[in-house]
Amino acid sequence: MKCRKCGDRAVINMRQHKLALCGPHFLDWIPDQALRFIEKYRMFDADSRILVAVSGGKDSLGLWDVLGRLGFQADGLYIGLGIDGGTGYSAESQRKCEAFAEAHGLHLIVVDVAEVEGATIPTAASLTNRGRGKPCSVCGLTKRHVMNRVARDGGYDVLATGHNLDDEVAVLFGNTLNWASGYLARQGPVLEGRDGLIRKVKPFCRLYERETAAYALVRGIEYIYDECPHAVGATSIYYKETLNRMEADRPGMKLSFYLAFLRARQQGLFAEAADGPTDSLQACSTCGQPTTAPGQCAFCRTWDAVRARQRVSV
Amino acid sequence: MTVTLRLRDKDYEVRAGMTIRDALLQIGIEPDSVLPTRQGELITEDEILQEGEHIRLVSVISGGSLPSDPLGLGMRR
Numbered sequence A: 001m002k003c004r005k006c007g008d009r010a011v012i013n014m015r016q017h018k019l020a021l022c023g024p025h026f027l028d029w030i031p032d033q034a035l036r037f038i039e040k041y042r043m044f045d046a047d048s049r050i051l052v053a054v055s056g057g058k059d060s061l062g063l064w065d066v067l068g069r070l071g072f073q074a075d076g077l078y079i080g081l082g083i084d085g086g087t088g089y090s091a092e093s094q095r096k097c098e099a100f101a102e103a104h105g106l107h108l109i110v111v112d113v114a115e116v117e118g119a120t121i122p123t124a125a126s127l128t129n130r131g132r133g134k135p136c137s138v139c140g141l142t143k144r145h146v147m148n149r150v151a152r153d154g155g156y157d158v159l160a161t162g163h164n165l166d167d168e169v170a171v172l173f174g175n176t177l178n179w180a181s182g183y184l185a186r187q188g189p190v191l192e193g194r195d196g197l198i199r200k201v202k203p204f205c206r207l208y209e210r211e212t213a214a215y216a217l218v219r220g221i222e223y224i225y226d227e228c229p230h231a232v233g234a235t236s237i238y239y240k241e242t243l244n245r246m247e248a249d250r251p252g253m254k255l256s257f258y259l260a261f262l263r264a265r266q267q268g269l270f271a272e273a274a275d276g277p278t279d280s281l282q283a284c285s286t287c288g289q290p291t292t293a294p295g296q297c298a299f300c301r302t303w304d305a306v307r308a309r310q311r312v313s314v
Numbered sequence B: 001m002t003v004t005l006r007l008r009d010k011d012y013e014v015r016a017g018m019t020i021r022d023a024l025l026q027i028g029i030e031p032d033s034v035l036p037t038r039q040g041e042l043i044t045e046d047e048i049l050q051e052g053e054h055i056r057l058v059s060v061i062s063g064g065s066l067p068s069d070p071l072g073l074g075m076r077r
């Protein structure tokens, strides 16, 4: 197969775009696409201070790389979760982020949850009722809190995450199966900030996961191939596989599902208050971060309970 | 007589002479879910498998590194 632009040997064929490209042209195409979406959805501009949440995976490191190549000023945030799972998952992903930052002369902020909060995510999960023994609930809660805190304390304008089209479509599919209209109303390339919540953007939201993986490969980015051990059997992966089977029969199906959703959402098809958090936010009595209920936020309540049980068990 | 396709730690043996796409379908791997590489170089799935070569397949799907909760069915964000 030949590159459509120069006729050299193609390294990737994107059936959804009817486009095959060679290595160099593919490496130009990805940042061009990302810039198009950054501008189209008004994510940020040349003067914005951007914080990129990096996990050591292909998407977040690829995003950090692309933002740098486009000339944006972006610092990285790595959150150490303390997950081992026999493969040293957290330690290895942190090394990948640090190596990337060093090689590119970029600033990486590292927050180690065990150091700051007193326990790793798996330990915390085992000491709370939240998530019924699975660490993902505590993990998600903690990551959202830390990302918001670091972004606000550091005076960043925006938090960028590496979510790709497949991530977005899997979440959309799950929320649609549940008719979670409140979540549907808030899903999109940009989540506006308000009352102390940092603005969140996803510059890769229209790039197929296959494209972001190929970008990391062709660009030679050293990323972590291993999954978080707790992701095994995750519903989101099941959805992704299901959607990929549909995509195989109808190339472009994932993208058109997402774009049709964005249009419907823009036309006001989903009501914000139908479920999920309501409008008014108040400051948490302990940490000051915004929360929906008066008193302590879910993060502070959960971690206070974890530390109390830790004291009892020693 | 054979070609080895490796995905993570698993090896699959197929016959040389067919396209990567056909080989993937034969061993039950969705072609879009992997990226085939030959000697570290990404290649397209219409390439013909050569006698005795090793093709490394890089998995495209991830889920655990998302900065949000992949298990929550009430998938927020």
Ligand code: SF4
Residues within 6 Å of the ligand: A135, A136, A137, A139, A140, A228, A229, A230, A231, B063, B064, B065, B066, B068, B069, B070
């Ligand atoms: S899969 Fe791993 S990283 Fe993702 S939310 Fe669960 S514990 Fe955290």
Ligand SMILES: [Zn+2]
Residues within 6 Å of the ligand: A003, A004, A005, A006, A007, A008, A021, A022, A023, A024, A025
């Ligand atoms: Zn070319």
Ligand SMILES: [Zn+2]
Residues within 6 Å of the ligand: A284, A285, A286, A287, A288, A289, A296, A297, A298, A299, A300, A301
């Ligand atoms: Zn709090």
